[in-house]
Amino acid sequence: MITRLLTALVCLLALLPAAALRALELQGPLVQGGVVVGRVAPGTPVTLDGRRVRVSGEGVFVIGFDRDSPATHTLVAGPDKRALAIKPRTYDIQKVTGIAQRIMEPTKADLERIAREQALIDRARATDDARADFAAGFRWPITGRISGVYGSQRYYNGVPSRPHYGVDVAAPVGATVRAPAPGLVTLAEPDLFYSGGTVIIDHGHRLSSSFLHLSKVLVKVGQRVEAGDVIAQVGATGRATGPHLDWRMAWKDARVDPQLLAGPMPPAQAPDHATGGAK
Numbered sequence: 001m002i003t004r005l006l007t008a009l010v011c012l013l014a015l016l017p018a019a020a021l022r023a024l025e026l027q028g029p030l031v032q033g034g035v036v037v038g039r040v041a042p043g044t045p046v047t048l049d050g051r052r053v054r055v056s057g058e059g060v061f062v063i064g065f066d067r068d069s070p071a072t073h074t075l076v077a078g079p080d081k082r083a084l085a086i087k088p089r090t091y092d093i094q095k096v097t098g099i100a101q102r103i104m105e106p107t108k109a110d111l112e113r114i115a116r117e118q119a120l121i122d123r124a125r126a127t128d129d130a131r132a133d134f135a136a137g138f139r140w141p142i143t144g145r146i147s148g149v150y151g152s153q154r155y156y157n158g159v160p161s162r163p164h165y166g167v168d169v170a171a172p173v174g175a176t177v178r179a180p181a182p183g184l185v186t187l188a189e190p191d192l193f194y195s196g197g198t199v200i201i202d203h204g205h206r207l208s209s210s211f212l213h214l215s216k217v218l219v220k221v222g223q224r225v226e227a228g229d230v231i232a233q234v235g236a237t238g239r240a241t242g243p244h245l246d247w248r249m250a251w252k253d254a255r256v257d258p259q260l261l262a263g264p265m266p267p268a269q270a271p272d273h274a275t276g277g278a279k
């Protein structure tokens with residue numbers, strides 16, 4: 001009798017929904033441009049606004065909110081349904097002058113090149129990998145003065161343009177750029193029309209980092225990098241008016257704010273001109 005009762009109890013426990021054993025946990029700011037890392041019991045299905053979100057074998061997932069994200073989203077994790085209130089932000093207006101006429105008014109050949117390059121970028125950013133490298137957290141790829149922030153409305157030579165999605169860090173040409181988190185290199189191009197030397201690192205689950213205007217690319221497509229590995233050198237290539245690192249991040253189609261992941265900029269250091277050890 002006791003054995004039968006125990007068996008019944010064990011069966012009952014086994015039937016409990018997995019999420020009851022580990023409640024949904026969310027870490028990160030619920031704000032436009034924010035990235036949130038979630039944890040659920042392994043095997044719990046997760047959707048955001050009805051679209052399936054990849055969950056790792058350990059129950060880790062990531063979601064992100066675009067610059068102009070609507071105010072509410074619905075997150076469902078197993079039986080747990082939550083309305084997420086996304087805080088709106090106001091964005092700066094930034095006027096950039098001195099962009100070369102060639103860049104402002106691309107020729108027909110330039111436009112073909114731009115389309116080819118965009119296809120490469122789209123393919124790299126479409127990588128949907130089961131690695132949860134983002135769960136390790138993020139550090140600044142370089143230290144220095146922040147000269148441009150996420151989301152600002154840009155005017156190039158007085159012409160309104162798309163918002164700026166990156167965080168710009170002023171640094172001299174040749175300064176070392178390091179991987180902000182582990183990942184896989186999905187694009188390594190020395191000279192794209194708009195972004196010049198460009199590297200994209202995939203951090204898993206469709207969260208990626210892009211590094212623009214590089215003078216030197218020191219990684220190859222398919223290469224695994226760890227946080228802090230040297231990946232490139234700062235430059236002023238493509239549509240840039242001076243040397244700086246432009247770091248952008250995306251989750252699926254949402255452009256997210258790297259600064260929210262990296263946190264406060266560490267105190268200024270002497271420019272990092274590491275030579276050896278570049279991979």
Ligand SMILES: [Zn+2]
Pocket residue numbers: 148164166167168245246
């Ligand atoms: Zn920039």
